[in-house]
Amino acid sequence: MSEETSAFLSDKFMPARLPEVCAPRKALLARVGDAAQDGFVFVSAQGGSGKTVTTLLWLRESGRTPIWIGLDSYDNSLAVFYKQLATGFYSLQPDNENMRGVLTDPAFSATPVEHMVRLLSEMRPPEGLYAVVLDDFHMITSGEILKSLPLVLRRVPRSFTVFLLSRGDIPEELAPLVKNEEKDIIRRERLRFSEAEIRQYFNSLGLFLTPDETRFAYMATDGWAIGVNAVAMSGPVTQGGGHDFAHYFEAQGWNTWDSELQDFCMRTSVADEFDTELAAALSGRPDAPKIMDELSKSNSFLSRLHTDTYRYHHLFQEFLQGRLDQSGIDTNGLYKTVAGYYREHGDYSRALRYWLLSGD
Template sequence: MAEIAYKTGLIGTKYSKPGINQYLISRRRLHQRLDNSLICKLTLVTAPAGYGKTTAVLDWLEKCGLSAAWVSVDSYDNNPVVFWRYVCTALDGISDGLSKDTEYVFSSLELLKANIHINILIDRLSGVQSDFLLVLDDLHLITDSSILQGLSYLIDYLPAKMHLIFISRMGPELELARHRIKWQAQGLEEKDLRFGKEEIFLFYQARGYTLENDDVKKVETYTEGWAAALVAVAMSMEDAGGGNDVIASLTRSSRDIEQYLLDEVISTWPPEKRAFAMKTCILDMLSEALCNAVTEEDNGRRMLNEINEGSGFLITLDEQNREYKYHPLFKSLLYRLLSETVPEEIADLHIKAARWFREHGFMPDAIEHLLRGGSYREALEMIEHRIDHLINRNDFGMLLSWIERLPVEFKDNSFKIAVIYALYYAETGRYDLSRQWIKRMKTLKDDNQYASSPGWNSYSRTVCTLVEVNLLIREGNVEYLPHREYIQQAGSKKPRPMCEAGP
């Protein structure tokens, strides 16, 4: 028999249940889900880093009162001997002497491959009369195929009173389909672990802070129920000696959260995955085709699947899992890294996104990315093409949100933008400002590059007249209106939409 070298010493804290935070709050809705662990072979608790997976299970174990063996997995456990020795030692608390009975198996490769240690484990634990659990925490760190196959074997022949809980950042590669069909496996995911409003209130109350409803809503919006973010906000509140100022700004918390994400998530990713995330963080919506257009790679679907299944803080936007967005805090960190490492690429990424949106008919999104990318002339042209449509909808808000971001030399030298301001200020009752912009319109009409064109002159005069008439009517200055026949004549010309104006 081939001999296997293995460590003789085990770290006690790895097969002991971790302690519980003094500020722990019980989450009854999670307890109800975890109670189902006792009618299942396996419960999978999967979510990205910092979602309170371990804490939720520990809290439930305290409340349910059942015996439980616990193994905190790390990357050094990707060795069947090491891994199963920890499992068997942890289960000594359920069946005394189990680790001693299996020890001889770990000196033989043949016995190990034949799952003799698992057979012994199953045989010994089948005699236990009361329900008990084995919890494997951070199981995503196990990649060794033989260990995963051994776990699948254990699930198949699990003793009647034994129940498994696997805590992981992603679903382990186990053969679980048949168990789910038989209702022998259940899952808790990111959406289940997010803190709701009531839980957020209790979370801070346990720390001595009583939040008003508006503050609870702000924290929920900022953190999206992510436990690690809630803790970071609480730490900032403690540092500041109170809660109101911190919740109003939430800036210090952001730094704490970003450092956590950098250490626990991004630093563990391979270069391809990091590069993809950083390039696509400029997007508010993520899809395979859009990501491929921005990165100029063909890995969009694979990368989105990997990030979604792992620790990437993707939020699904549709039931088909084809569109996503990054968690706002994660997106903020990615953008900071992008700005610090390759700031010269940001404008080009936005231009690529704008091009894709324009080709697919999403004009507002295209304009947004042109503005973010500093392509102001092209953005202005697209804004001018949207003017008539948005005016007809009385949607000045969107127009002005774009216009205000244009540099002065673009914004103040566009006849069509002057029209927008004149109409907007008349609409909102600020007649003095409307008149100032009408004056600006008339100046720009004569200074326009098309001023020598008969078509432009006719069009611009008509627009100026109609905008001024609109203001006079709103002011109630009917006696100052131009002659009715002139107005009718101007109106009957039905000037082309402003987006078509020109020679």
């Protein structure tokens, strides 16, 4: 990608990186591939269920080139949403001057749907296969977006498959995009690990479970990906404890970590994402890059977004922030550190947000 093109792209276009060891879920990936044949896949499940990792694994296996857009509440407006989508498509053909002209047109914000349709019409016939992934689609509740999106997506070339990853059900406005509800909508039950898959995953890590241990791991995690990973990283499977992620992780994972690693994670959890510089400032650890690299490789709770920028899984971040509140650590001071970091780097909106969180 050229430097000129990358100037259009923010961190929102960078998917999380896969852990070095992933569960071998061939049946699930085959199910995703079957849905992808219809050109539209809606994945609906709660956080920690494995939506992102499953999609990334399928993309890797299929060899498709992805446009990945991580959505947030600021994208829930017509102009911002379609600007993001248009930017993603333009990134595939950065030398297409007609697409660039549409994207940079000052009138884009006034008529974003029309400009998005124009931009798609200016695409040269794509070579190869592609995917458009809109992650955290539950953040999009705008009626204008939901009503116009089927019209726009029908104009996407047939060489693309569209994935919408959401914690909610598919909005009724998107029903026209679904050709076969049973096939094209992958719900939470499909993402659950079976006992056989848990056993296979543990085997791939060199951890061999008895049938009783496998059954307990399934019962303790209810088959959800983040819970299965918590069990896997905690060492020997022991019975006892609760069935929710926070309770189980505290008993089986957190309590096995040394206090310095716990302190590092709690302090860095105040930031939604962080690079090695910010992590070092928050933790006071000059070896922050090494810690972050090792954590991201050993589990899925810390994901490397790109280069040296990382993000905790939201369930783990919530767990860490809860522990931080109980720790006696100066949380307001940590928020001020984040605010100062963003101010120094010219990101004044984020700086203001964290300064307000500091209560000052």
